[in-house]
Amino acid sequence: MDVSQYLEIFLDESKEHLQNLNTQILELEKDSENMDTINEIFRAAHSLKGMAGTMGYKRMQNLTHDMENVFSEVRNNNIKVNSEIIDVVFQCLDALDEYISNIQSSADEGENENTAIIERLNAILNGKSGGGEAAPKEEAAPAEEAPKVEAPEAAAKAPAVNLKLAEEQVHVLSEAIKQGKKVYFFDVKVQDSCILKAARAFLVFKAVEELGEIAVSDPSAQDIEDERFETNFTLIIISDAELDKIQTAITSVSEIEKADGKLLSEADLTGGGAEAAEAEAPAEEAPKETKSATTTAPAPAKAAAPAKDEKKAGKPVVNRTVRVDIEKLDVLMNLVSELIIAKNSLVSAAGQDHSQTSSFNEQIEYLESVTTNLHESVMKVRMVPIESVVNKFPRMIRDLSKKLDKKMELYMSGEETELDRTVVDEIGDPLMHLLRNSADHGLESAEVRKQRGKPEMGSIFLDAYQDGNNVVIEVRDDGNGIDVEAVKNKAIERGTISAEQAATMSDKEIIDLLFLPSFSTAKQITDVSGRGVGLDVVKSKIESLSGEVEVKSKLGEGSTWTIRLPLTLAIIQALMVCIGDEKYAISLGSIQTIEDVKASEIKYVQAKEVINLRGAVIPLIRLSEVLDAPTNKTKDDDMVVVIVKKGDKLAGLVVDELIGQQEIVIKSMGKYINKCKVISGATILGDGEVALIVDANACF
Amino acid sequence: MDELMTTNDRVQYIVIKVGGEQYGIDIKYIDNIVRMQHITRVPKVQSYLKGVINLRGEVIPVMSIRGKMGYEEVENTKDTRIIIIKLEQHGTVGVIVDEVKEVVTLSEDDVEHFTYDAKQEEKNMYLQGVGKYNEQLISLLELNAVLSEKDL
Numbered sequence: 121m122d123v124s125q126y127l128e129i130f131l132d133e134s135k136e137h138l139q140n141l142n143t144q145i146l147e148l149e150k151d152s153e154n155m156d157t158i159n160e161i162f163r164a165a166h167s168l169k170g171m172a173g174t175m176g177y178k179r180m181q182n183l184t185h186d187m188e189n190v191f192s193e194v195r196n197n198n199i200k201v202n203s204e205i206i207d208v209v210f211q212c213l214d215a216l217d218e219y220i221s222n223i224q225s226s227a228d229e230g231e232n233e234n235t236a237i238i239e240r241l242n243a244i245l246n247g248k249s250g251g252g253e254a255a256p257k258e259e260a261a262p263a264e265e266a267p268k269v270e271a272p273e274a275a276a277k278a279p280a281v282n283l284k285l286a287e288e289q290v291h292v293l294s295e296a297i298k299q300g301k302k303v304y305f306f307d308v309k310v311q312d313s314c315i316l317k318a319a320r321a322f323l324v325f326k327a328v329e330e331l332g333e334i335a336v337s338d339p340s341a342q343d344i345e346d347e348r349f350e351t352n353f354t355l356i357i358i359s360d361a362e363l364d365k366i367q368t369a370i371t372s373v374s375e376i377e378k379a380d381g382k383l384l385s386e387a388d389l390t391g392g393g394a395e396a397a398e399a400e401a402p403a404e405e406a407p408k409e410t411k412s413a414t415t416t417a418p419a420p421a422k423a424a425a426p427a428k429d430e431k432k433a434g435k436p437v438v439n440r441t442v443r444v445d446i447e448k449l450d451v452l453m454n455l456v457s458e459l460i461i462a463k464n465s466l467v468s469a470a471g472q473d474h475s476q477t478s479s480f481n482e483q484i485e486y487l488e489s490v491t492t493n494l495h496e497s498v499m500k501v502r503m504v505p506i507e508s509v510v511n512k513f514p515r516m517i518r519d520l521s522k523k524l525d526k527k528m529e530l531y532m533s534g535e536e537t538e539l540d541r542t543v544v545d546e547i548g549d550p551l552m553h554l555l556r557n558s559a560d561h562g563l564e565s566a567e568v569r570k571q572r573g574k575p576e577m578g579s580i581f582l583d584a585y586q587d588g589n590n591v592v593i594e595v596r597d598d599g600n601g602i603d604v605e606a607v608k609n610k611a612i613e614r615g616t617i618s619a620e621q622a623a624t625m626s627d628k629e630i631i632d633l634l635f636l637p638s639f640s641t642a643k644q645i646t647d648v649s650g651r652g653v654g655l656d657v658v659k660s661k662i663e664s665l666s667g668e669v670e671v672k673s674k675l676g677e678g679s680t681w682t683i684r685l686p687l688t689l690a691i692i693q694a695l696m697v698c699i700g701d702e703k704y705a706i707s708l709g710s711i712q713t714i715e716d717v718k719a720s721e722i723k724y725v726q727a728k729e730v731i732n733l734r735g736a737v738i739p740l741i742r743l744s745e746v747l748d749a750p751t752n753k754t755k756d757d758d759m760v761v762v763i764v765k766k767g768d769k770l771a772g773l774v775v776d777e778l779i780g781q782q783e784i785v786i787k788s789m790g791k792y793i794n795k796c797k798v799i800s801g802a803t804i805l806g807d808g809e810v811a812l813i814v815d816a817n818a819c820f
Numbered sequence: 821m822d823e824l825m826t827t828n829d830r831v832q833y834i835v836i837k838v839g840g841e842q843y844g845i846d847i848k849y850i851d852n853i854v855r856m857q858h859i860t861r862v863p864k865v866q867s868y869l870k871g872v873i874n875l876r877g878e879v880i881p882v883m884s885i886r887g888k889m890g891y892e893e894v895e896n897t898k899d900t901r902i903i904i905i906k907l908e909q910h911g912t913v914g915v916i917v918d919e920v921k922e923v924v925t926l927s928e929d930d931v932e933h934f935t936y937d938a939k940q941e942e943k944n945m946y947l948q949g950v951g952k953y954n955e956q957l958i959s960l961l962e963l964n965a966v967l968s969e970k971d972l
Contacts, residue, residue: 458877702861747863789862789872790911792967793881796864802872802879810860810872810879 152201180219186241318347327369332359457785468806503538534584550658554595562599602673696779699749703811710816712763764816829928837919839891844958852904882914
């Protein structure tokens with residue numbers, strides 16, 4: 121068995137556990153008495169340790185182990201959570217994160233032993249108030265030591281917990297005992313590092329069968345042969361030989377870590393150890409978690425059931441999910457795209473031929489609804505909540521708060537908002553940057569805040585919500601806001617703009633200068649932000665995702681950064697329009713309304729054409745001019761105007777004719793053509809022709 | 821023929837006609853040759869870029885070799901073809917030519933490569949050399965230069 125095939129799962133799951141730990145520990149920092157949180161932390165740490173151990177990452181295992189010990193003590197009320205513990209644990213999580221990223225890049229955990237952190241963890245363990253000296257030994261290493269230390273005792277009760285005996289099996293065994301044979305229970309553990317578990321188990325079976333008969337094995341012999349077990353399996357053996365002899369026979373098989381054996385009495389078989397099982401459950405809990413796959417599935421003896429239920433109730437409900445390679449989804453998405461193109465050509469073929477019966481049309485409409493639903497479903501599969509990205513931010517803000525020595529709190533909402541997976545993967549860095557920006561530049565120090573009559577604790581808000589075909593993510597702070605004058609002076613000083621230019625620029629235009637490359641107004645360069653590689657990167661990243669970023673700010677009151685992202689990147693609803701003989705698509709998402717406007721309604725503001733639409737002055741953009749397209753219309757003809765919006769701005773695009781709404785598949789135009797900004801891509805129409813997609817946002 | 825293909829110094833060229841002259845394109849860069857079809861114009865690009873076509877569901881940019889090499893543009897005829905070329909650097913690009921004639925195999929001996937100096941001359945900047953085949957001369961195109969952004 122090669123562990124490399126599990127590497128991906130290991131990485132995914134350990135990241136999940138780590139994130140969970142981060143969240144829970146932040147939770148703990150706020151409410152250090154919350155037992156649920158502590159239990160959850162303990163469980164996550166334990167699973168992480170188990171996984172690292174299974175994969176053979178010893179350093180990671182050691183570190184998690186020590187962290188787990190601390191929480192074990194916390195859980196037993198032997199240690200009180202204080203800020204020191206939280207700090208060390210966070211360091212520990214960072215170190216674990218480092219291990220995981222090392223593993224991700226090189227399949228090796230690296231050389232860092234993190235002894236300093238381990239020492240501090242141990243110092244916490246040893247420094248705790250006395251009284252619990254005996255307890256830690258037993259509790260310290262539930263996975264490895266507990267079974268050993270408690271072996272004689274544990275084995276006595278184990279059958280009731282671990283073995284599910286059918287009535288006839290009990291019967292057979294009782295018969296054997298009555299006949300004076302000895303019935304043994306054995307719990308055999310294969311070494312974690314063992315590669316051919318099934319082969320080892322087979323050797324164990326062989327060794328035992330020389331001495332007696334295997335009456336029951338759990339998992340079944342077949343499952344063991346197919347390697348469907350973790351590291352443990354249990355056997356009930358009917359034999360004349362002594363316990364020691366069998367035990368020696370089993371342990372002499374190489375790579376068998378241990379075999380705990382016990383002579384069973386008739387009472388054991390009939391399930392007399394009910395109470396014992398219950399009492400045993402908490403201590404057994406830890407090791408069982410790793411092998412829960414084998415033990416929890418079939419209902420065990422009744423006595424153990426309540427203990428198990430309790431355990432389940434404590435765990436958060438796990439979603440039923442399948443991990444799918446994103447590439448497979450891409451393939452699926454491409455196939456859906458092809459299907460939609462084929463459907464579109466059927467629709468246009470049907471439109472040309474008027475002789476067909478109505479049932480043909482019905483079928484096409486049916487096909488249309490099926491492809492649309494299919495597309496939506498595939499889209500939904502690709503959607504993931506932004507939670508996975510924003511979850512790490514509270515921790516980051518906490519660290520920043522310490523580092524910058526400012527009091528601040530992050531409030532998040534809308535973490536469940538969903539976005540295309542590819543977008544979610546990319547959005548983390550820009551968001552992180554904006555948050556750091558808010559923390560570093562935005563929020564004032566506590567003293568300044570006090571002077572200004574603001575609460576000492578600065579607030580940063582991260583709100584996400586869906587708005588039509590877009591997802592909006594806002595990063596808001598109640599800090600200083602952007603000092604327009606400072607930006608202006610800086611820009612002039614750097615020669616970005618001239619003093620004359622600056623005088624005519626609006627505040628908004630000046631704030632937009634912040635998005636230019638290498639522009640930082642931070643007076644001091646900190647390692648948090650202020651190196652001038654930042655907002656321009658944020659902007660270009662967001663734009664590469666077909667999104668946009670805007671900022672609003674009021675000096676002294678704070679700033680709001682708004683990121684607007686399209687829900688999907690591949691297939692959109694579009695309005696098809698004609699300009700002369702050429703067809704263009706405009707994304708429906710940016711269209712507000714469509715108006716018929718008479719040529720006489722055109723007014724001029726600064727020699728630019730505008731129309732007055734229900735009280736709003738809207739600039740007109742003649743697409744035929746922007747696109748150099750010959751138009752069939754003259755300036756005196758009535759116009760069809762498509763009103764598009766970008767943020768809160770409106771513009772009217774003048775087109776020749778409307779064709780209709782259509783679902784279009786966005787295709788890349790390749791890198792050879794340096795298309796102009798107004799064209800965002802191309803699509804293939806039903807008749808096989810290529811139509812260009814007009815990016816309404818670029819028209820402003 | 822198999823033998824010819826495997827030896828290094830023999831290269832197959834597709835011979836195309838542009839403005840009465842014969843040019844050769846190394847066959848290894850050619851993905852496909854398609855008939856003239858509807859080309860969707862793309863605004864605000866270099867004049868030799870004619871637009872984009874739909875090649876089996878992919879959108880492919882198309883350029884006119886006449887436009888690029890300074891020949892006069894002509895009406896399309898039934899012989900006009902679009903040669904689909906795949907280059908690492910530029911991706912997939914369609915090149916409109918007057919006519920596709922034949923495939924020839926030239927050995928290294930049949931090819932006279934231009935020296936660096938000769939390449940500096942304007943008329944030679946898109947060529948890598950001249951090949952002789954059955955008493956005819958075929959100008960061998962340097963595709964990277966033909967497709968590169970630099971205008972005449």
